[in-house]
Amino acid sequence: MSSDFIYLDHAAATPMDSKVLTAMQPYFSELFYNPSSPYSPAISVRRDYEEAKHQLAQSIGAKQDELVMTAGATESINLAFGSIKGHVVTANIEHHAVLAAAQIRDHTLVESDARGFISAESVKLAIKPTTELVSIALANNELGTIQPLRDIAQVVKQEREARLGRGDTTPIYLHTDASQGVGQIDINVARLGVDLLTLNAAKIYGPKQVGLLWAASGVRLSPQIVGGGQESGIRSGTENVAGVIGFATALSLASEHRKYESERLTVLRDSLQSQLLAAFPEAVISGHPKHRLGGHLHISFPDLDAERIVFALENRRVLVATGSACAANFGTRSHVLTAIGLAPEVADGSLRLTLGHLSTEENTSEAARIIIEEITREYNRTTK
Amino acid sequence: MSSDFIYLDHAAATPMDSKVLTAMQPYFSELFYNPSSPYSPAISVRRDYEEAKHQLAQSIGAKQDELVMTAGATESINLAFGSIKGHVVTANIEHHAVLAAAQIRDHTLVESDARGFISAESVKLAIKPTTELVSIALANNELGTIQPLRDIAQVVKQEREARLGRGDTTPIYLHTDASQGVGQIDINVARLGVDLLTLNAAKIYGPKQVGLLWAASGVRLSPQIVGGGQESGIRSGTENVAGVIGFATALSLASEHRKYESERLTVLRDSLQSQLLAAFPEAVISGHPKHRLGGHLHISFPDLDAERIVFALENRRVLVATGSACAANFGTRSHVLTAIGLAPEVADGSLRLTLGHLSTEENTSEAARIIIEEITREYNRTTK
Secondary structure, three states: OOOOOEEOEOOOOOOOOHHHHHHHHHHHOOOOOOOOOOOHHHHHHHHHHHHHHHHHHHHOOOOHHHEEEEOOHHHHHHHHHHOOOOEEEEEOOOOHHHHHHHHOOOEEEEOOOOOOOOOHHHHHHHOOOOEEEEEOOOEOOOOOEEOOHHHHHHHHHHHHHHHHHOOOOOOOEEEEEOOOOOOOOOOOHHHHOOOEEEEEHHHHOOOOOOEEEEEOOOOOOOOOEOOOOOHHHOEOOOOOHHHHHHHHHHHHHHHHHHHHHHHHHHHHHHHHHHHHHHHOOOOEEEOOOOOEOOOEEEEEOOOOOHHHHHHHHHHOOEEOEOOOHHHHOOOOOOHHHHHOOOOHHHHOOEEEEEOOOOOOHHHHHHHHHHHHHHHHHHHHHHHO | OOOOOEEOEOOOOOOOOHHHHHHHHHHHOOOOOOOOOOOHHHHHHHHHHHHHHHHHHHHOOOOHHHEEEEOOHHHHHHHHHHOOOOEEEEEOOOOHHHHHHHHOOOEEEEOOOOOOOOOHHHHHHHOOOOEEEEEOOOEOOOOOEEOOHHHHHHHHHHHHHHHHHOOOOOOOEEEEEOOOOOOOOOOOHHHHOOOEEEEEHHHHOOOOOOEEEEEOOOOOOOOOEOOOOOHHHOEOOOOOHHHHHHHHHHHHHHHHHHHHHHHHHHHHHHHHHHHHHHHOOOOEEEOOOOOEOOOEEEEEOOOOOHHHHHHHHHHOOEEOEOOOHHHHOOOOOOHHHHHOOOOHHHHOOEEEEEOOOOOOHHHHHHHHHHHHHHHHHHHHHHHO
C-alpha cells in the first residue's frame, strides 16, 4: 500500500506478505503445469501442492486428506452448510456468508449478548432433535469478540451422546468460521473441539479467493461443484497451485508469529482505546472486554455520522471502516450492532479499527491524534 | 517453465504471460484493499475491478453486468447447470465438468460422430418438451474439434419460438464452455448465438482458478454460493481483484493475437502431423479434418501403450498428454475416444499434442524428430 496511509482496516483485507508472494511466484510461470498431468514436472507440482496441504493441515492439527481447498471462506461455509440436511443453529451476529447459508435452510438464530458473546447455554437451548449443524464463528468480525468454542463444543458433544444413547442416528456437527482471528488465536481443531472449520487466506496476508474447509474424518461432505474429481471428488476444478502454496506460507507465518503478534497488537490497541476514551469519555466500546481479538477496537461516538468520519479520516490519510466491508456495501445499519442492542444514535457513529502487520507504535499514535482531532471537529460542528 | 523442456500440452495448462503477471502484481500488495470498503483507495480498486470486467465483457461482445466472476470453468458450468430445473442435452464427448453436472440431472447425451463432431440435427432430435439447457463445448478439449455452435443455436432458437408459438413458457438456453479454443476462435456471444458462455483464464496464459460465466440478460441465474452479495448476489465472496485483472489482460492479449496465433499454430501443427504421418502411415489422426483447433493434434499409434510413450518422451524432454489431464488422473481409457469409436488397441496408443505460446518452428521440428525416434523404438520393441 502507499506508505503514506495509516491502515486501520486489517479485518477487511490484508496485503500479501512478501514471503507469500515469493513462495507463489514460481508456480505462476516456471511451474505452471496442471497437477493432473502425467509427466514428472507436473507430478512434482502435484507433490508441492500436496505438501502445501499437508503444511496447512499441520498448522491446525489435522490430516491433509481432511482438507478441501476452496475459493475462500464464503465457498467453504456454503460447502459445510450444503452438506447437511437438517436444522441449523447459528447466531444473529454471524457474518453474512453464514447468515445467508442459514436462511435458505430450517434454522434458529441464537441471540448475542450486549458484548457480542454467544453463550454455550444459549446454543444448548436452540438445539432441536433435528439440528444437524451448529455454526459459530471463532471471533466476530465486527466486534472482535472471541466465542467460547470449547464450551459450545461440549454442548454439541453432549447432544451427540444423548442421541446415541437413545439410538438416534441424526448427526450433529459444530462448524466454525475461523477466518477472523486465525493470526491471533490457537486454531488447533482438536483443542477447539469442532467438526468443521473454515479458513481464509486473504485475512492472513495470503492471496484473495483462497480458502479451505476442514472436516473431521467422520463428516461426509456433499460436493457443490462437480467435475474432474479434484479434492477427492468434493470440489472439482484444476487446483489453484500458487494460491494454495501461498496460503500454506501465510498460515505458517501466522502460526509462527501468533503469540508475539497478538501481544503486540493488544498493546497497541489498548493504547489507542485509552487515548480515545480519555478524549471522549462518552464513547462506547463494544465487544467483550476480556475475550476480544488483540487488534480489534470497535468504538462508537454517539450522535456522530460514521460515514462522515470515515471520509474525514481518509482526507487525513487514515483508513478505517464503519462495519464489516460486506455490510458497508449495502448502506444499511450493521446487523451486529442492532443485535447487541446499540441505540441507533450510538450505532450510527461506530468505527471499526483493526490493527495488523502494517500497524506500528508510531503510526498508531499518529492515528490516535488524527482521530481525536477529527472527532473533536465533528462534535464541534454538530453542536454549533 | 524450464526452457529445456519442449511443452506440447498447452490444452492442459498454460504458463502465465509476463504481461498478465505485471498487471496483477500491484493488487497483491500495494492495492490490496477490499473492493467493498468505503474509503477512496478501496473505491479505486473497485473501479479497477469493474473496468477489468468491462474489458472482459467487451472481448466477448457482452455487457459487464452480464458477467459473473467465478473460480474457474468448472464452477461456471456448475452455476449454469444449477440455474435450470428441467432436462439437459449435452454430448457424450464433453468435459468431465459438464458430464458430471448433467449426470445429477435429467439428461440426454447426444452421440458424437467419429470426428468428434456434434451435429445440430442430433441436438434437435435430443431436445424434449422439458429441455431447458443445451450445453455443447465450443471445441472438444481432447480432439480439438470445433462444434457448429451457430447451427446448434439455430435449433435452440427454433425450439424456443415453437414453444412461444404454442404458449409454452418453458425456457430453453444454449450454454457453451468456450475455455478450449478462446485463443483461436472468435467468441463474440452474439455471433455464436449462445445464451450462456463459460471461460477460463488458466487456458489462455492467465491465472489458475479464475473464470467467468456470461449469461444473456434474460437468463436468470441461481446463486450456488450465497453470502455478502458480491457479483450482483449470484456469487458471493470477496472479489479476486488480482485474478480478474489478470484474466482481463489475458483475454485481451488472446483476442489481439487470435488471428496471427491461430494461423501460426496451424502451420506448426500441420507440419508436425505430416512428419508423423510420413514416418508412421498406420497412425490415426482423430478430430475433424477441417473444423479443428489450429494447435491440436490427436494422434494414435496402434498397438502401442501411450503411457510408455509419455514416459519415454519425457526422458527426452518432450512433454505430451495421453488425453485430458483430468481424465488421465483416473487411469481409465478416455471417454471421448470410446465415444468416437476408436478401437481399444488404437485408443490406448493415443497422444494429445497441443501447441501454444511456447511452441516455435524450431522446437516443434525437434519434437517431431524425437517423437519419431521414440515411436520407432517402441514399435521395434513390441514387434521383437
